[in-house]
Amino acid sequence: MIFRSFNWITGYHIYTIVNTAASNRMEDDKKRKDAISSIAAMLFRASQNRHRWFQVDGQKFISYTYFGMKFFYLILICIHMYVFKVFIGSLTFAIDILHSGVEWRQSGLFPRQ
Known part of the structure; x- marks a missing residue:
């Protein structure tokens, strides 16, 4: 494809x-x-x-495509972090659990009820 x-x-x-x-x-x-x-x-x-459509010479097209995909992955990660913030409440949710000093079963956060 x-x-x-x-x-x-x-x-x-x-x-x-x-x-x-x-x-x-x-x-x-x-x-x-x-x-x-x-x-x-x-x-x-x-x-x-010689790639008249994009004015890209030789092997540069593959490099530009590679870096473009990495850029879009970065944007996708930012979108996921925003969605996590909306549904969970904060981006530091996991770090806050680690800093609380209690086991996950005692924290009352996992599993959510």
Whole structure:
């Protein structure tokens, strides 16, 4: 699924290439040579494409995607902390339990009743 999502960025339309090659496999020499020429031209144009959509060169796209995902994970952690604060009451809930100095069974907090 990830390959399909990012495949269009490379410029190589694999499905079209495979369909063209498969449909002209049993045709006469003229049609087959035309298909080979069109596939070769398509691959050449795709190899000349330098990520015009995002202006990202070479291996930088993977790095940007990696750091973008880490940034979104950080945002997701902040959202989870906010939800915990809303439902539990404070962000230091677990630390307060540790500082109370009593066992969890005696604190009355676990399990909640």
